[in-house]
Amino acid sequence: xxxxxxxxxxxxxxxxxxxxxxxxxxxxxxxxxxxxxxxxxxxxxxxxxxxxxxxxxxxxxxxxxxxxxxxxxxxxxxxxxxxxxxxxxxxxxxxxxxxxxxxxxxxxxxxxxxxxxxxxxxxxxxxxxxxxxxxxxxxxxxxxxxxxxxxxxxxxxxxxxxxxxxxxxxxxxxxxxxxxxxxxxxxxxxxxxxxxxxxxxxxxxxxxxxxxxxxxxxxxxxxxxxxxxxxxxxxxxxxxxxxxxxxxx
Amino acid sequence: xxxxxxxxxxxxxxxxxxxxxxxxxxxxxxxxxxxxxxxxxxxxxxxxxxxxxxxxxxxxxxxxxxxxxxxxxxxxxxxxxxxxxxxxxxxxxxxxxxxxxxxxxxxxxxxxxxxxxxxxxxxxxxxxxxxxxxxxxxxxxxxxxxxxxxxxxxxxxxxxxxxxxxxxxxxxxxxxxxxxxxxxxxxxxxxxxxxxxxxxxxxxxxxxxxxxxxxxxxxxxxxxxxxxxxxxxxxxxxxxxxxxxxxxx
DNA sequence: TTGCTCCTCACGTCACGTGAGGTGGC
DNA sequence: TTGCTCCTCACGTCACGTGAGGTGGC
Numbered sequence: 001x002x003x004x005x006x007x008x009x010x011x012x013x014x015x016x017x018x019x020x021x022x023x024x025x026x027x028x029x030x031x032x033x034x035x036x037x038x039x040x041x042x043x044x045x046x047x048x049x050x051x052x053x054x055x056x057x058x059x060x061x062x063x064x065x066x067x068x069x070x071x072x073x074x075x076x077x078x079x080x081x082x083x084x085x086x087x088x089x090x091x092x093x094x095x096x097x098x099x100x101x102x103x104x105x106x107x108x109x110x111x112x113x114x115x116x117x118x119x120x121x122x123x124x125x126x127x128x129x130x131x132x133x134x135x136x137x138x139x140x141x142x143x144x145x146x147x148x149x150x151x152x153x154x155x156x157x158x159x160x161x162x163x164x165x166x167x168x169x170x171x172x173x174x175x176x177x178x179x180x181x182x183x184x185x186x187x188x189x190x191x192x193x194x195x196x197x198x199x200x201x202x203x204x205x206x207x208x209x210x211x212x213x214x215x216x217x218x219x220x221x222x223x224x225x226x227x228x229x230x231x232x233x234x235x236x237x238x239x240x241x242x243x244x245x246x247x248x249x
Numbered sequence: 250x251x252x253x254x255x256x257x258x259x260x261x262x263x264x265x266x267x268x269x270x271x272x273x274x275x276x277x278x279x280x281x282x283x284x285x286x287x288x289x290x291x292x293x294x295x296x297x298x299x300x301x302x303x304x305x306x307x308x309x310x311x312x313x314x315x316x317x318x319x320x321x322x323x324x325x326x327x328x329x330x331x332x333x334x335x336x337x338x339x340x341x342x343x344x345x346x347x348x349x350x351x352x353x354x355x356x357x358x359x360x361x362x363x364x365x366x367x368x369x370x371x372x373x374x375x376x377x378x379x380x381x382x383x384x385x386x387x388x389x390x391x392x393x394x395x396x397x398x399x400x401x402x403x404x405x406x407x408x409x410x411x412x413x414x415x416x417x418x419x420x421x422x423x424x425x426x427x428x429x430x431x432x433x434x435x436x437x438x439x440x441x442x443x444x445x446x447x448x449x450x451x452x453x454x455x456x457x458x459x460x461x462x463x464x465x466x467x468x469x470x471x472x473x474x475x476x477x478x479x480x481x482x483x484x485x486x487x488x489x490x491x492x493x494x495x496x497x498x
Numbered sequence: 499t500t501g502c503t504c505c506t507c508a509c510g511t512c513a514c515g516t517g518a519g520g521t522g523g524c
Numbered sequence: 525t526t527g528c529t530c531c532t533c534a535c536g537t538c539a540c541g542t543g544a545g546g547t548g549g550c
Contacts, residue, residue, distance in 0.1 A: 093308075
């Protein structure tokens with residue numbers, strides 16, 4: 001007595017549905033049928049299903065197996081190609097694991113890119129800053145990001161910064177001007193450290209113009225009107241100081 | 250000016266369709282729209298998409314990311330679980346590669362199981378035998394297969410075997426009887442070697458009864474009527490000899 | 499009017515899993 | 525009649541890819 005569909009499936013260590021699927025895609029010939037319509041599989045079918053099972057277990061797709069045909073000889077080229085693909089996949093997964101281990105060991109935030117994360121660990125960033133850094137990381141290239149990370153590391157603690165972060169949206173004119181003035185020395189220092197960063201803009205993935213637009217967009221989203229006004233005022237004060245330097249020199 | 254769908258996609262290093270898919274599955278809130286119906290994304294959206302991108306790159310599924318929610322803190326348990334899964338996947342792929350290398354170095358047939366392949370290399374099997382071995386390999390467990398492989402290795406070359414393999418389906422009675430008689434000594438030897446194999450039937454995956462039915466089914470498919478008849482005659486001759494041993498002893 | 503970008507359906511991919519609904523022999 | 529196995533549709537899965545057909549501002 002020949003085997004039923006369930007039986008070859010079990011003999012081959014696969015599923016009923018898989019065997020039927022192999023019929024559907026033309027990988028496996030349909031066997032003769034009994035009077036009641038039941039399929040009757042023979043040894044040839046079992047051998048075929050076993051071969052398919054071995055090849056899928058190795059990682060071949062059904063279309064690749066179709067391409068190999070029904071011959072006994074092993075397709076050396078296909079095996080070598082698969083081997084190379086497996087090697088590449090393993091390498092990729094290994095790298096992912098290295099990154100995971102890094103994240104786990106440093107308790108580093110998952111949304112910060114790995115180059116910046118260690119630096120950000122030292123300087124304590126607000127949520128807003130963190131968002132800003134995330135945007136920066138995509139807008140600058142990896143080179144720019146390294147420069148930025150360096151800057152963060154060398155950044156001295158700034159007592160006036162919290163005054164800026166805590167500034168309410170409806171702060172009055174005098175308050176804004178005061179904060180801006182106290183920020184000038186700090187901003188000047190940032191500028192000095194910052195040279196490398198601005199020149200690196202040119203190798204950013206999307207071009208310098210795009211970088212500026214994107215960052216200004218990000219700032220509009222992240223800071224309130226009073227803070228944006230303070231940034232503008234600080235900018236003006238810096239320029240005024242620079243031009244008075246020019247005239248006095 | 251806020252970002253368009255294509256723009257956040259590019260900023261996040263993903264595709265237009267992926268961003269829309271994240272909306273569809275509720276991973277990403279839809280932003281405000283412009284008068285013409287165009288979506289307008291802000292920094293919060295970009296940060297969210299970047300987070301999704303990082304997590305999918307690490308290997309999380311979208312439903313896992315959904316389960317993590319929108320919080321900044323990294324889900325330590327999820328990261329550890331993923332790490333373990335990656336380790337397991339890498340191990341599995343490594344084992345597949347070892348098997349691939351074995352197949353490649355030995356030029357071994359892909360449809361023979363690895364335990365038997367080296368043995369089969371020495372004894373030269375016909376196509377029919379190979380099919381038979383493939384069936385055997387599934388029907389006996391790995392233990393049984395090792396025993397069978399041992400038997401194959403110790404199998405002395407048999408000059409009368411080819412007479413059996415070449416037997417035409419319409420061979421006459423006398424020819425069949427002759428072949429059967431010449432096979433008796435060889436079959437007796439096989440039986441002796443074979444003890445271990447028969448006792449191992451009990452630990453086969455499907456039970457001893459199933460093993461016998463399956464193998465007899467395989468033989469009916471693989472050998473012609475004359476050959477099957479010879480097998481039966483050899484069997485009878487062996488039994489007759491055994492019982493005459495009993496009476497004489 | 500011609501291009502370009504945006505939009506919303508909606509089907510396709512891959513290797514099956516999982517019922518739904520019906521049949522045949524005990 | 526009840527239970528079991530077999531059969532054939534046919535929709536679901538997962539993370540999007542890929543047109544199809546239409547709109548709005550230059």
